[in-house]
Amino acid sequence: MTLFEKLAGNFENLIAKGTLKLGDKMPSIRTVSKEYGVSKNTVIQAYLLLESRSCIVSRPQVGFFVCLKEDQRLPMPQASSPSINGAPGKEDGLIGKVFSNFVNKSITQMSLSVPDESFFPVARLNKCLQTATKTLAAGGTGYDDIQGNLRLRKNVSKWSFTWGGNLGADELVTTSGAMHAISLAFMALTKPGDRIGVESPVYFGILQLAKNMGLKVVELPTDPEFGVLPQDLEELIGEIDICLLVSNFNNPLGSCMPDENKKSVVELLTRYNVPLIEDDLYGDVYFGASRPKPCKAFDTEGMVLWCGSVSKTLAPGYRVGWMAPGKFIKSILKLKLFHSISSTTVTQEAIGLFLENDYYEKHLRQLRATLYSNSLHFIRAIADYFPKGTKISRPQGGFVLWVELDKKWDTGKLFDKVLSRGISIAPGRMFTLQSQFHNCLRLNYGLPWTDKLEQELKLLGQILKE
Numbered sequence: 001m002t003l004f005e006k007l008a009g010n011f012e013n014l015i016a017k018g019t020l021k022l023g024d025k026m027p028s029i030r031t032v033s034k035e036y037g038v039s040k041n042t043v044i045q046a047y048l049l050l051e052s053r054s055c056i057v058s059r060p061q062v063g064f065f066v067c068l069k070e071d072q073r074l075p076m077p078q079a080s081s082p083s084i085n086g087a088p089g090k091e092d093g094l095i096g097k098v099f100s101n102f103v104n105k106s107i108t109q110m111s112l113s114v115p116d117e118s119f120f121p122v123a124r125l126n127k128c129l130q131t132a133t134k135t136l137a138a139g140g141t142g143y144d145d146i147q148g149n150l151r152l153r154k155n156v157s158k159w160s161f162t163w164g165g166n167l168g169a170d171e172l173v174t175t176s177g178a179m180h181a182i183s184l185a186f187m188a189l190t191k192p193g194d195r196i197g198v199e200s201p202v203y204f205g206i207l208q209l210a211k212n213m214g215l216k217v218v219e220l221p222t223d224p225e226f227g228v229l230p231q232d233l234e235e236l237i238g239e240i241d242i243c244l245l246v247s248n249f250n251n252p253l254g255s256c257m258p259d260e261n262k263k264s265v266v267e268l269l270t271r272y273n274v275p276l277i278e279d280d281l282y283g284d285v286y287f288g289a290s291r292p293k294p295c296k297a298f299d300t301e302g303m304v305l306w307c308g309s310v311s312k313t314l315a316p317g318y319r320v321g322w323m324a325p326g327k328f329i330k331s332i333l334k335l336k337l338f339h340s341i342s343s344t345t346v347t348q349e350a351i352g353l354f355l356e357n358d359y360y361e362k363h364l365r366q367l368r369a370t371l372y373s374n375s376l377h378f379i380r381a382i383a384d385y386f387p388k389g390t391k392i393s394r395p396q397g398g399f400v401l402w403v404e405l406d407k408k409w410d411t412g413k414l415f416d417k418v419l420s421r422g423i424s425i426a427p428g429r430m431f432t433l434q435s436q437f438h439n440c441l442r443l444n445y446g447l448p449w450t451d452k453l454e455q456e457l458k459l460l461g462q463i464l465k466e
Contacts, residue, residue: 003042004042004045007036008053011046012050012053015055021066022376022379023377023379025063025369026047026056026064026065028063029043029044047064054068059368060289066376068379076392077440078404079224080222080436081221083434084236094412094430095208098415098426101419102424106422108424108456109424109447110424110425110443110456111442112424113251113312114311114312114399114446115371121314121359125350129346129347132347132353139346140349144342144348146342147172147174148174148348149174149349150169151348151349151353152174152320152348152349154169154352155352155355155356156169156308156355162291163291163292164293171329173322173332174322174343175309175322175343176321177309177321178281178308178321179321180319181305182206182277184335184336184339185305185323185328186209186210186277187335188331189242190213192213193216195241196217196241196242196244197218197239197242198217199222199228199250200220200221200222200431200432200434201432202432203279204430204431207431207432207433210244211433219432220233220236222250224393225255226256226258227250227253227256227257228245229261230261230265234268240274242275242276243269243274245265245276245279245295246279246280246282247278247294248283248286248294249282249285249398251281251442252442253393253402254394254401255393256292256397259292262298266298267298270300276295278295278307280308283397285312285367285397286368286397287371287375287397288396302328305325305328305332306324307321307322308322308323310351312399314363315347318350318351319347320344320348371398371399374399374445374446374447375399375401375445381454381458381461382401384458385457385460390403390406391403391404399445400443400446402442404440405464409438409464410439411438412427414464415427418459418460423459425442425443426441426442426443426444428442
């Protein structure tokens with residue numbers, strides 16, 4: 001055996017014994033070279049050999065992580081198949097029950113879809129806030145431009161180069177978070193009774209907003225890996241007046257549409273004159289080599305209203321978001337004037353300052369590494385502790401997992417059982433308006449990975465087995 005093969009064998013034994021567990025980051029090339037007294041090239045060759053054996057996986061600019069071999073993985077959930085004219089499910093108050101405890105620090109919040117506050121660069125954000133109050137006229141107490149803070153719009157347009165966008169600052173409108181952007185889009189493009197196509201399952205806030213605005217929700221078949229498939233959408237194109245997609249790392253499935261599918265979907269919707277509202281809230285939290293493109297990258301006619309925010313990456317409480325409304329920008333600006341006059345001046349300036357330098361990319365690099373490692377830890381723990389037959393999604397970004405249990409389980413009832421033990425989960429029934437996903441749940445892996453968290457996942461598995 002060559003030296004790098006022996007080195008790879010040593011690490012493979014450590015993984016097999018559980019000394020190095022799924023989700024653990026491998027020692028750096030520099031550290032292994034020093035500790036084992038070998039060249040860096042030898043370490044690189046060993047790591048590449050381990051990667052070819054599916055023992056570890058590399059993440060650009062982050063390092064190598066212990067991963068699962070294909071034959072050790074839990075199966076993926078099946079694609080959803082909602083009824084086009086399905087009867088609405090019974091109103092069970094689940095959303096209210098889940099959110100009644102979301103600020104309770106004594107409960108492990110696996111139910112939320114936001115990273116733990118310890119993952120945010122609070123000190124740097126505070127400096128940006130201080131700078132904003134010093135540089136803005138009247139300390140930022142006055143109204144800003146209706147279209148939104150210019151520094152923020154310039155820097156969001158600059159960041160669009162990461163997905164091949166060519167947006168100008170004049171094409172963007174700032175909002176109070178992504179849901180505010182979606183609300184404006186709904187008001188600009190729909191009237192009560194219009195039909196909106198959405199993924200199934202999809203974030204419950206979108207469903208409740210559409211329902212409260214009098215829209216008829218058409219839930220589309222959705223693959224847990226690839227999202228809505230173009231052929232499925234084409235079959236239902238006559239059933240919808242408008243479409244909303246979370247194309248990158250859908251919440252709660254974690255699915256990501258391939259580029260060719262995004263292009264086909266945009267072309268299809270444009271051909272039938274169906275506007276597309278795109279919620280690209282999670283696109284920056286990718287685990288692969290590069291940021292996935294949004295559907296907006298393939299929009300040539302201004303039919304895609306691209307919505308984004310820093311609520312999942314930097315500061316949920318700042319309520320800073322934006323949208324590129326395409327050909328609908330005049331309608332959006334008119335509505336924003338009527339509903340809010342302008343956005344919050346200081347927080348938008350602060351986020352603009354944060355994006356102006358390389359702080360954001362450095363922060364994202366660390367956040368992606370942490371979340372990817374956590375996703376592997378969660379998958380391993382679920383495989384170890386949950387009952388046989390459990391299925392789980394395989395997100396390549398974001399921070400939520402979709403878990404499918406045996407049909408006998410009702411995760412609405414499971415919620416009550418585990419809440420009494422200090423654990424909060426998100427029952428699958430929250431993510432649909434139909435009577436489906438009763439045996440599913442969403443888990444947030446955007447939490448600091450600790451022995452306590454693993455024991456809580458073990459406890460959740462024991463309750464299921466009982």
